[in-house]
Amino acid sequence: MIRERFGNGGDMEKTLERKPQGRKAESRRRLLDAARRLFVEHGYHDTRPQDISKEAGVGHGTFYLHFEDKRACFLAFVDEAREELNQEVDHYVADATSLDGFIRGTLTAVFAYSAKHPGVLRAAVADMEVIGGGPEADLEETIMDVWGDGWTERIIEVAADGLVDSDFHMQTVGHAIPGLIYQAFRNAVRRNVPEETAIDTLTRFIVRALQPQRNTD
Amino acid sequence: MIRERFGNGGDMEKTLERKPQGRKAESRRRLLDAARRLFVEHGYHDTRPQDISKEAGVGHGTFYLHFEDKRACFLAFVDEAREELNQEVDHYVADATSLDGFIRGTLTAVFAYSAKHPGVLRAAVADMEVIGGGPEADLEETIMDVWGDGWTERIIEVAADGLVDSDFHMQTVGHAIPGLIYQAFRNAVRRNVPEETAIDTLTRFIVRALQPQRNTD
Amino acid sequence: MIRERFGNGGDMEKTLERKPQGRKAESRRRLLDAARRLFVEHGYHDTRPQDISKEAGVGHGTFYLHFEDKRACFLAFVDEAREELNQEVDHYVADATSLDGFIRGTLTAVFAYSAKHPGVLRAAVADMEVIGGGPEADLEETIMDVWGDGWTERIIEVAADGLVDSDFHMQTVGHAIPGLIYQAFRNAVRRNVPEETAIDTLTRFIVRALQPQRNTD
């Protein structure tokens, strides 16, 4: 029953509209990979389309054949990272049967993803805040916002089964959880906290926080 | 016993070196106020020293009389915001006598500060991640990191009194808490969650998460 | 006797080298038509070969199968327009038997052509001045220059018959006339001057200007 993804949200259509193949698709892949490397290493503002093209081994102009502008390229990078992480979470949470299992699975997924793609999460979250909104500025939700909404849904479902204290304002809790995960996780990476230690502590922290009080409170 | 500040940070010296007065101090004040307004409204990268000077009503060149560069100005803004928030927290936490009271006080302070200075926290946290590190890049800790360390100390103190589950990896918990506060708070502001609702939920959430398990677990 | 074309000039050979037919000719036609539409609507500098190809419904590369470069395409457009206008003039002037009739016919032709192909004349004349000359820059005469030379010849012929004041410097008059026609015509189009009004006034204006003075002068 509890086997939904960590965050996400229906933006997939945009990314996957069509998966072209052949030479053009190849170029796009190289650009996107290069973009990821550079956005992660230098951040949005210190990465030029020119650098991405060079790193991708294509001409400067090719960049604009695949992305309307730098911003669109970054957004594509973010979408892709989000989708990958969603898959990771889906995988690790697949056979979770308890709240505890679900949370532990999610945390494990975040760590696993981050081990495979170091820095990607941070780059996506941090720069998203800062790529000066285009025309449709307000429409754009941060990754953290999307995750927050995802967790809110999950929490509400689980609360219906009596596994979460029903006195909570669910939306607040739903957004608090990705916040705590992200920040604790960032610290763990920076300070080399062993993965298991962090996951154990956080799982217990969240589970206890959510559990309905057993006795009078 | 529990009455320390939320976050802190020893950077005050830089800002407060001496509090000069007179014309020079006046100019600096105006610049700093203007900088705050603009950094909050447009973000670091979309605010030019020229804009700040103009908004402050001083000549373009005056900016560099008071700040070594744009980065230094932003850092001064962040330091000031942090210090103000610390004072707010100190104030609201002054007569807390319980863990619950301390947490509630902290949360109340964050909301109160944010009501007085809308957007300041977000600007300080978000852009801090993104102002391409100077030579000493790594030395610079994010506000969130500073707060995380502050909470870690606090948690450890409190744990010594038996109020916090001693099985936790304290540093992880210490960093998780500002993360959850920040994110839940951002959501509350964006979605107009009533302050009291958010504070209540978060206080209970955190308190329960920290409490040592009473029975066997 | 007076039934020569308005302007013209021997560039036709280039355009009409051979009139190939079949697939290749078809592509060229579509490109030329598209080019005309776009040059007229957006001007030379704001029309890209890519736009022309797209509008023509052929591949980007096909453009260079038919034109050496963008400049050559524009020149082909201009040649074609000139030739069309020449035909129009020939038609309207065919049975003119007097100076008055010839002038009136020419003016009628210009208006008729412009009604059929709005903006074409303007685009051809205006941009011609501005398509940065290739190697043979100076050799290229503006449409206006060609017309001026054409009129000069005509005027000289007519003067031989005593219909034009022989004291004029014919070349000056020959170039003045297309200048006045073009400009008055542009105004008529922009300000919706009725065709007949404009033609009447201009015919009288030119005829009187040319007529030898009857009395002592």
Next chain:
Amino acid sequence: MIRERFGNGGDMEKTLERKPQGRKAESRRRLLDAARRLFVEHGYHDTRPQDISKEAGVGHGTFYLHFEDKRACFLAFVDEAREELNQEVDHYVADATSLDGFIRGTLTAVFAYSAKHPGVLRAAVADMEVIGGGPEADLEETIMDVWGDGWTERIIEVAADGLVDSDFHMQTVGHAIPGLIYQAFRNAVRRNVPEETAIDTLTRFIVRALQPQRNTD
């Protein structure tokens, strides 16, 4: 009575809003002079702001301190040229007492101006047609249009005195005249027609064209 300027029209205010002096004014002058040289020599599209700055002996950025963009700089060049020519015409027409004198004066002024500033008129007229209209595109009248309107006013005044055939559509005539002057003048410059010859012919041409028919026609 007939001593008005050739073309013109009230745009002066924009140009002359304030005549600042000092270093800034000096820079603007140098830029404007350089711009004129380059626009005349290479045309609008083949002149880069960078080139203008270099020719003016100032930094690249200085250009944008004085002109919003390249287009604005060109417009300033055009305004200035127009104003200069107006003054030239005013000067040469100052003591004209007849229609003949007025026309001759105007023509002399155009030749004199062009001798002093070769190519300026052509650059201003030709490129004006081609600097892809900004937002207010349609509002912008070509120099030729402005002159045409000026002549129209003049012609109407003179017609009131019975010096011009009242059957003409004055606006058409008003626009025809600058057209004929410009084109004949261009030819004269290109083909080295002696100034006096051209002026004589054109004066007679225009005067006769305008004169009311004395006898039945």
Next chain:
DNA sequence: AATGAATGAGCCTTCATTCAT
């Protein structure tokens, strides 16, 4: 201390043209 004109490296983007398929 204050000013604001000046600077120029650097940024994002375009587009005429080429070339492998």
Next chain:
DNA sequence: TATGAATGAAGGCTCATTCAT
């Protein structure tokens, strides 16, 4: 013959910083 992905020189413009006054 036709295609359209690829190219990279070049363009217009910005902006953090300096410096003469």
